[in-house]
Amino acid sequence: MKGASSRVGRGGQVYDYIIVGAGSAGCVLAHRLSEDETTRVLLIEAGPVDDAPEIRIPAAFSKLYQTKYDWSYLTECEPGLDGRRRYLPRGRMLGGCSSMNAMIYIRGNRRDYDAWAAGGADGWSWQDVLPYFLRAEDFGGAPSPWHSTGGPLTVSEGRSRHPLADAYVTAAQEAGYHYTSDFNGPEQDGVGYYHLTQRGGLRCSTADAYLRPALSRPNLEVLTGVPCTRVLLDGDRATGVEVERDGELLCLRAEREVVLSAGAYNSPQLLMLSGIGPGSELASYGITPRVDLPVGENLQDHPHVGLCYLTETESLFTAETPENVRLLETEGRGPLTSNVGEAGGFHRTREGLDAPDIQVHATPVMFHEEGISPVADHAFMFGAVVLAPTSRGKVSLRSALPSAKPRVLHNYLATEEDRATMIRALRMLLDIAAQPSLAKHRRADFRVPRSTDDAGLLDFARRELQTLYHPTSSCSIGPVVDSRLRVHGVSGLRVVDASVMPTVVRGNTNAPTIMIAEKGADMIRGL
Known part of the structure; x- marks a missing residue:
């Protein structure tokens, strides 16, 4: 990104706000806080500028896995798996x-949000957060009372409607699930196609939507390739951050606030490296405890298990042709605009639930071995996640060295409730796979349960389960931060990212994280 680090010198600078992490939340905060031209805002990102061509190509996102653009974390050995x-x-x-x-x-x-408010997160009910979803959005679909236009974030209908995604949507209706045209509308339940954060068929990240339009502001500075090592404290006040740049440790000062937006793994790690966290654990690493808080506890995620079938139907496996590249680059259409998870739905797997307990993502391509093994054949997949898991994990330190990756234990399928939900979900998926509209596309089984009794389905889930990339709640409202996202016991320090969610929401977490940042920006500004 041109100018991303050219205006930042060698240290000693003083800012009003320092934001750590230029991700989904940090870019929003940088944009909103720098709207006041009298404030000095610094945004710090450990990784590089978002300059890889695969970032812009929607169908190519898994090519970024295990590259310099990826933290490439691993869980600890999962007992439930x-x-x-x-x-x-x-x-x-x-x-x-x-x-x-x-x-x-x-x-x-x-x-989800009404439960947050009922649990003590004042100001986070659905009616409280909906205006921030709408403020962020520039909806490109048909006019709807459930959407808005004019916000920074482009939201659109997908431009790729692959025949295999169509087949899934039809098969789910054949299995008895009704069609819904908008999962963000009056009803979440049903099957259909997802809205996407795309602009002209290309990815619309928060760097595109929020940060780039703000880069010309003289009061906003951005550092890339600079990891933060700890928050600086003077007594019970955060005064800045320590960062590493070109092998040198620099202290950067914040006169008003330090805001951590480093995500559900890195925000708790930074707090603990700064002495804010479980006191006895920090002391065991030689870190002087400053504030004893349950940082890193309550970690949640959406566990995903998918079925995969080989097919004679051409999938996205062969989508990267010169013609399709041309379509994408010149017209913003074609199969490379696919987000891979084009279709899906929200369902209740048993009677008596007041909201869906599973979400399905259907992909017209093989997504093999957590997306890091090469695709070798035409296939399609669809998988379910447990939307409201009762299992709880933890983020903890591996070392007092900031360069050490944190320990992450998600405790996937640790509770009987989560295991039972996943078993019911797999039975539902097998039923959909047997419907005529999908059965005609099935050439052979590739990854399916060996047996369909409870033990066989659970064994399959334990072998095949992966994350759906939605970690939350490791610095949650209540135990770690207050309802205005201020860290308990420390003034001038907030956490604004997915880690503050009391519980993971029912659905993909990027839009809620952007909402949290929009609302957090108003809280920081005293609005």
Whole structure:
């Protein structure tokens, strides 16, 4: 990004606000806080500028996995998965995960936010947060009372409607699930196609939507390739951050606030490296405890298990042709505009639920071995996630060295409730796969359960489960931050990202993270 680091010198600078992490939340904050030309705002990103061509090509996001644009985390050995470890890709560049995700725009269920408010998160009910979703959005679909235009973030209908995605939507209706045209509308339940954060068929990250329009402001400075090592404290006040640049440690000062927007893994790590966290654990690493808080606890994610079938129908496996590249570059259309997870739905797997308990993503291509193994054949997949998991994990330190990756234990499928939900979800998926509209596309099984009794389905889930990239709640409202996202016991320090969610929302988490940043910006400005 031109000018991203040219205006920042060698240290000693003083700013009003320092934002750590230029991801889905940090770019929003940088834009909103720098709207006041009397404030000095610094945005710090550990990763590089978002300059890889694969970032812009919607169908190519998995090519960024395990590159310099990815934190490439792994879980610890997961007890609920028979000791298996799972790969956790996270965006490490301007735009963060919004530069590397499947671009699905889902707000979550209104009951999620009302439950937050009922649990003590004052000001976070559905009616409180909806205006911030609308403020962010520039909706390109048909006019709707559920959407708005004029915001920074372009939200559109997908430009790729692959026949295999169409087949899934039809098969789900054949299995008895009704069609819905808008999962962000009056009803979340049903099957259909996802809205996407795309602009002209290309990815619209928060770096595109929020940061680039603000770069010309003289009061906004951006550092890339500069990891933050800790928050600087003077007594019980945050006064700035320490960063590493070109092998040198620099202290950067914030007169008003330090804001951590480094995500559900890195924000708690930075707090703990700064002495804010579980006191006995920090002391065991030689870190002097400053504020004893349950930082890193309550970690949540959406566990995903998918079925995969080989097919004679041409999939996205062969989409990267010169003609399709030309279509994308010149007209913003064609199969390379696919977000991969084109279709899906929200469903209730048992009676008595007041909201969906699973979400399905259908992909017209093989997504093999957590997206890091090469695709070798034409295939299609569809998988389910447990939307409201009761399992809880933890982020903790591996070392007092800031360069060490944090320990992440998600505890996937740790509770009987989560296991039962996943078993019901797999039965539902197998039923959809048997419907005529999908059965005609099935050439052979590729990844399906060996048996369909409870034990066989659970064994399959334990072998095949992966993240759906939605970690949240490790610095949640209540235990770690207050309802205005201020860290308990420390003045001048907030956390503004997905880690503050009391519980993970029912749906993809990028749009809610952007909402949190929009609302957080108003809180920081005292609005």
